[in-house]
Each structure stands twice: as structure tokens, then as C-alpha cells.
Amino acid sequence: MSMIADFYGGKSILITGATGFLGKVLMEKLFRTSPDLRVIYILVRPKAGQTLQQRVFQILNSKLFEKVKEVCPNVHEKIRAISADLNQNDFAISMQDMQELLSYTDIIFHCAATVRFDDHLRHAVQLNVTATQQLLLMASQMPNLEAFIHISTAFSNCNLKHIDEVIYPCPVEPKKIIDSMEWLDDAIIDEITPKLIGDRPNTYTYTKALGEMVVQQESGKLNIAIIRPSIVGATWQEPFPGWVDNINGPTGLIVAAGKGFLRSIRATPMAVADLIPADIVVNLTLAVGWYTAVHRPKSTLIYHCTSGNLNPCNWGKMGIQVLATFEKIPLERAFRRPKADFTTNNVTTQYWNAVSHRAPAIIYDFYLRLTGRKPRMTKLMNRLLRTLSMLEYFINRSWEWSTYNTEMLMSKLSPEDQRVFNFDVRQLNWLEYIENYVLGVKKYLLKEDMAGIPEAKQHLKRLRNIHYLFNTALFLIAWRLLIARSQVARNVWFFIVSFCYKFLSYFRASSTLKV
Numbered sequence: 127m128s129m130i131a132d133f134y135g136g137k138s139i140l141i142t143g144a145t146g147f148l149g150k151v152l153m154e155k156l157f158r159t160s161p162d163l164r165v166i167y168i169l170v171r172p173k174a175g176q177t178l179q180q181r182v183f184q185i186l187n188s189k190l191f192e193k194v195k196e197v198c199p200n201v202h203e204k205i206r207a208i209s210a211d212l213n214q215n216d217f218a219i220s221m222q223d224m225q226e227l228l229s230y231t232d233i234i235f236h237c238a239a240t241v242r243f244d245d246h247l248r249h250a251v252q253l254n255v256t257a258t259q260q261l262l263l264m265a266s267q268m269p270n271l272e273a274f275i276h277i278s279t280a281f282s283n284c285n286l287k288h289i290d291e292v293i294y295p296c297p298v299e300p301k302k303i304i305d306s307m308e309w310l311d312d313a314i315i316d317e318i319t320p321k322l323i324g325d326r327p328n329t330y331t332y333t334k335a336l337g338e339m340v341v342q343q344e345s346g347k348l349n350i351a352i353i354r355p356s357i358v359g360a361t362w363q364e365p366f367p368g369w370v371d372n373i374n375g376p377t378g379l380i381v382a383a384g385k386g387f388l389r390s391i392r393a394t395p396m397a398v399a400d401l402i403p404a405d406i407v408v409n410l411t412l413a414v415g416w417y418t419a420v421h422r423p424k425s426t427l428i429y430h431c432t433s434g435n436l437n438p439c440n441w442g443k444m445g446i447q448v449l450a451t452f453e454k455i456p457l458e459r460a461f462r463r464p465k466a467d468f469t470t471n472n473v474t475t476q477y478w479n480a481v482s483h484r485a486p487a488i489i490y491d492f493y494l495r496l497t498g499r500k501p502r503m504t505k506l507m508n509r510l511l512r513t514l515s516m517l518e519y520f521i522n523r524s525w526e527w528s529t530y531n532t533e534m535l536m537s538k539l540s541p542e543d544q545r546v547f548n549f550d551v552r553q554l555n556w557l558e559y560i561e562n563y564v565l566g567v568k569k570y571l572l573k574e575d576m577a578g579i580p581e582a583k584q585h586l587k588r589l590r591n592i593h594y595l596f597n598t599a600l601f602l603i604a605w606r607l608l609i610a611r612s613q614v615a616r617n618v619w620f621f622i623v624s625f626c627y628k629f630l631s632y633f634r635a636s637s638t639l640k641v
């Protein structure tokens with residue numbers, strides 16, 4: 127019997143960010159392993175023309191939840207979507223809903239955040255800091271609350287090289303930042319943002335660090351734990367391998383490489399690719415929820431959910447495996463053949479960006495214009511290059527995260543819990559995982575049919591022929607121009623032609639003699 131699964135039975139659980147990548151995997155696992163839980167409250171905002179109910183319906187009817195329906199057929203009744211916007215005061219939750227949440231919630235998993243690297247500081251502070259503060263305030267009014275689990279990121283202190291499972295203070299107090307966001311105008315905020323974020327690369331990592339400080343400062347009598355995952359990737363095993371449904375982190379680049387847009391990337395092949403599968407993060411999160419509620423540690427414990435120190439993989443190995451998988455299982459309607467390389471300095475990066483990214487996009491857009499269609503490739507390529515520039519910071523450095531608390535927790539689990547809530551990253555085989563990740567991108571994110579693989583391979587062959595044809599034509603044109611302008615080139619050309627002629631004549635003569 128799993129102690130953790132048993133613990134969540136009969137519980138009322140509040141999840142923020144349940145419609146996000148991690149939140150969905152968390153909800154799925156909870157329903158699958160503890161189908162007798164009382165209710166999961168999720169804070170949801172209407173989005174993209176969909177009502178709350180439509181959003182929940184879509185999630186529950188997705189492939190991810192197929193197994194849940196077998197073990198928990200009444201899952202629709204156990205999920206209670208509460209209209210909320212974390213950008214608003216009191217999250218714009220109705221009085222009645224708020225009363226229900228305050229009266230019944232036993233556990234909180236706070237996953238909601240803005241994960242955009244380029245978010246305006248005001249918005250990032252609102253969601254990653256102020257909303258966390260408000261949620262803690264709500265939590266302090268919940269008489270039954272047993273644990274508050276805050277999801278942060280391993281990169282909240284990415285300005286350090288070695289990171290321990292402790293909270294590192296930021297120079298300016300979060301309360302001061304929250305206050306200043308209320309009266310400073312956008313232009314001034316823009317001006318002070320670089321000074322505030324200091325040696326962090328973006329507003330995301332900075333505000334996640336502030337969020338942790340808020341958790342520490344406002345914890346009061348609450349039972350709190352913080353989880354810091356590194357780069358969350360597709361699922362490893364559960365509910366099935368390779369599940370992913372958004373383009374964050376490496377996923378977007380995997381798509382770009384598979385479709386042939388991404389040809390070169392400024393990365394350090396030997397740098398550690400600290401990827402962590404979403405199901406490992408979720409298993410650790412649920413184990414932490416149980417441990418925090420049952421064992422009530424005296425202080426707020428921080429758990430690093432990383433792979434680098436226990437089972438390292440590097441970007442070079444990952445890139446090679448991504449491309450090897452695309453050889454066997456290509457994506458449909460690729461722009462060019464999947465073929466990419468790492469560059470390590472600015473000059474080569476600029477060169478390959480011009481030759482392999484910008485030039486083909488301009489040529490393709492010219493072709494689209496000629497055929498009366500709207501050009502779009504240059505815009506797409508600019509977006510890819512912007513994304514690459516934002517991710518570069520993370521793929522050219524390595525960090526060391528200590529994992530004492532995570533390993534301590536592993537040792538506290540029963541053998542059954544170690545199996546059901548497995549977060550032992552040492553068991554992960556990277557090559558197999560990356561292959562399944564790439565397959566998952568094709569199947570679950572791009573929704574491509576596996577039956578289309580022969581056609582996709584055919585398409586790649588056509589692209590290869592076009593590539594050869596194009597290169598040959600380009601060579602001939604360049605050569606023709608050169609011959610017209612240079613005596614040396616003309617001499618070389620006559621030499622080659624006469625050599626070929628002599629060789630052919632000799633060959634013809636010797637074969638005639640043999641007959």
C-alpha cells in the first residue's frame with residue numbers, strides 16, 4: 127500500500143496553474159493514484175474565448191487523462207474549477223467560492239506563474255511575487271491546511287554557480303519591489319529593470335527568487351516547502367512516455383530542428399543539459415506534500431529537482447540524439463532537412479545565422495511573393511532567432527545543485543512509494559528518454575499521425591534533391607561569372623575541360639583496342 131497515495135485520499139486539494147504543463151501532469155497523477163480524494167479545486171481564468179467549463183472539459187478529455195477515466199470514472203465531479211485571475215486583487219474569486227476554499231482546503235500546490243523570460247517586470251512581479259503573497263495570506267486563513275507547496279525554479283539563483291537548498295536573499299526586499307510597482311510608471315520600470323535583476327538574465331528568474339523570499343517571510347505558522355525543478359521536459363514514464371503539450375524550454379527548439387528551421391545554435395556541447403522529466407517533478411511534489419504535512423519539518427525545506435549531479439547529460443549528446451531520432455521519424459512538411467550544429471563563438475554564430483537562417487527565409491519569402499502568397503518565413507525566423515538569444519544563457523553554462531533534501535526524502539519513502547512516486551533520476555536512460563521526447567513532440571504537441579512517416583521521408587528526399595539542384599545551379603552561376611571576369615579562372619577552366627577531353631579520348635581509344 128502506498129502511504130502517499132493513501133494520504134491524499136479524502137483530501138481537498140487546491141492547485142494554481144492547473145491548466146499549465148506541470149499542473150496538468152500533477153492533477154492527472156493525483157486522480158490516478160488517489161481516486162478517493164475529496165476534490166481538487168483549480169483556479170482558472172477564462173482564456174482564448176473559452177469558458178472555465180470548456181477549458182476543464184478539454185483537459186479532462188485529452189489523451190493525458192485517458193488512464194484517469196479508468197480508475198476514477200467520476201473525475202468530472204471531483205474537479206471544481208473556480209473562476210480566478212491571479213493578476214487581480216483577491217484573485218477576483220467570488221465570496222462564496224472563497225468561503226468554500228478557506229473552509230475545506232487541506233493542501234495547496236502553487237504552480238501558477240508567468241514563465242516568459244521577456245515579461246515586463248510589473249507583470250512578472252504581480253504573478254510571481256504578489257500573487258504568491260496573496261495566496262499565502264489566504265492559506266493562513268485556512269483552518270484545515272496541512273501543507274503549502276510552492277513550485278519555484280532551480281534557476282531562481284542562476285547568478286550563482288553552486289546552489290544549495292537554501293533561500294538566497296535578493297538585495298532589494300520583495301515588499302519594496304511590490305510597493306514600487308504600484309506607483310512607478312512603465313518607462314521608469316523599464317529603466318530600472320536591468321539594475322534590479324543584476325546578474326540574472328531575465329525578469330522570470332529574478333521574480334521567482336523574490337517569490338521564494340516572500341514564501342520565507344510570510345510563512346508564519348504555515349507548513350511550507352519549496353520545490354525547484356530545473357528545465358522541465360516531456361514525461362519519462364507516466365502516464366505514458368513523451369507527453370508534452372507546450373513549446374517552452376527545449377521543446378520549441380526540438381520542433382524548430384525537426385522542421386528544418388533551426389540549423390545552428392550557439393551552445394556549449396559539453397555544458398550540462400539539466401533537464402528533468404515532468405513526471406519526476408510531479409512525483410517529488412506529491413512526496414513533498416505528504417512529507418511536509420505528516421512529518422512537519424521545523425523549517426521550510428527546499429528540494430532541488432535536478433538531474434545534473436546524479437545523472438548528467440550534456441547538450442551535445444542531447445542534440446545528436448534529437449537529430450538521430452528525426453532521421454528515423456521525421457516531422458511532416460519540413461521546411462528543410464533536419465540538420466543542425468552547435469557554434470561556440472559570436473562570429474560563427476552571426477555567419478550561420480545569416481547563411482543558414484536568414485538567407486533561406488528571404489529566398490523562400492521571395493518565392494512565396496512570386497507565387498502570389500503572403501511571405502511569412504522571415505518573420506518566423508526572426509522569432510526563432512529571438513528565442514535562441516533568450517535561451518543562450520542557459521545552454522552555455524553549467525550549474526551544480528545540491529540535492530541533500532531530495533535524497534533525504536527518497537530514503538524516507540517505503541519501497542512501494544519509491545516505485546509509485548519514483549523521482550530517482552539515476553534510473554533514467556537519456557537516449558531512450560530523448561527519443562520518446564521527440565516522438566511525443568510529434569504525436570502529442572504537433573498531433574502528427576505516425577502513418578504519415580513514409581510521406582514525410584519522401585518529402586525529405588525531395589528537399590534533398592532540391593538542395594543538390596540549388597547548390598549545383600548556384601555553383602554554375604558563380605563559376606560562369608568568374609570565368610567572364612578572370613583570366614586565371616578561364617585558364618583553370620580550359621585546363622579542366624582539355625584534361626577531361628584527353629581522358630575521355632584515351633578511355634575511348636583503349637576500350638576500342640580491347641575489342
Ligand SMILES: CCCCCCCCCCCCCCCCCCCCCC(=O)SCCNC(=O)CCNC(=O)[C@H](O)C(C)(C)COP(=O)(O)OP(=O)(O)OC[C@H]1O[C@@H](n2cnc3c(N)ncnc32)[C@H](O)[C@@H]1OP(=O)(O)O
Binds near residue numbers: 243375
Ligand atoms: C547538434 C544540434 C542539434 C539541435 C537540436 C536542438 C534541440 C536540442 C537543443 C535544446 C536546447 C534547449 C534550451 C532550453 C533552455 C531552457 C532554459 C530554461 C531555464 C528555465 C526553466 C524555468 O524555470 S521556466 C520555464 C521555461 N520557460 C520558458 O521556456 C519560456 C521561454 N519562452 C519565452 O519566454 C517566450 O516564448 C520567448 C522566447 C520570449 C518568445 O516569445 P514570442 O512572443 O516571440 O513567442 P511566444 O512564446 O509568444 O509564441 C510564439 C508562437 O508559438 C505559439 N505558442 C505559444 N505557446 C504555445 C503552445 N503551448 N502550443 C502551441 N503553440 C504555442 C504562439 O501562439 C505563437 O504563435 P503565433 O505567432 O501564431 O500566435
Ligand SMILES: NC(=O)C1=CN([C@@H]2O[C@H](COP(=O)(O)OP(=O)(O)OC[C@H]3O[C@@H](n4cnc5c(N)ncnc54)[C@H](OP(=O)(O)O)[C@@H]3O)[C@@H](O)[C@H]2O)C=CC1
Binds near residue numbers: 210237238241
Ligand atoms: N516548465 C519549466 O521548464 C519549469 C517550470 N517551473 C515552474 O513550474 C511552474 C509551472 O510551470 P509550467 O506548468 O511549465 O508553466 P505554464 O506556463 O505551462 O503554466 C502556467 C500556469 O499558470 C497559470 N496562470 C498564469 N497567469 C495566471 C493568472 N493571471 N491567473 C490564473 N492563472 C494564471 C496559467 O493559466 P492559463 O492556462 O490560464 O494561462 C497556467 O495554468 C511555474 O511556477 C514555473 O515557474 C520551474 C522550472 C522549470
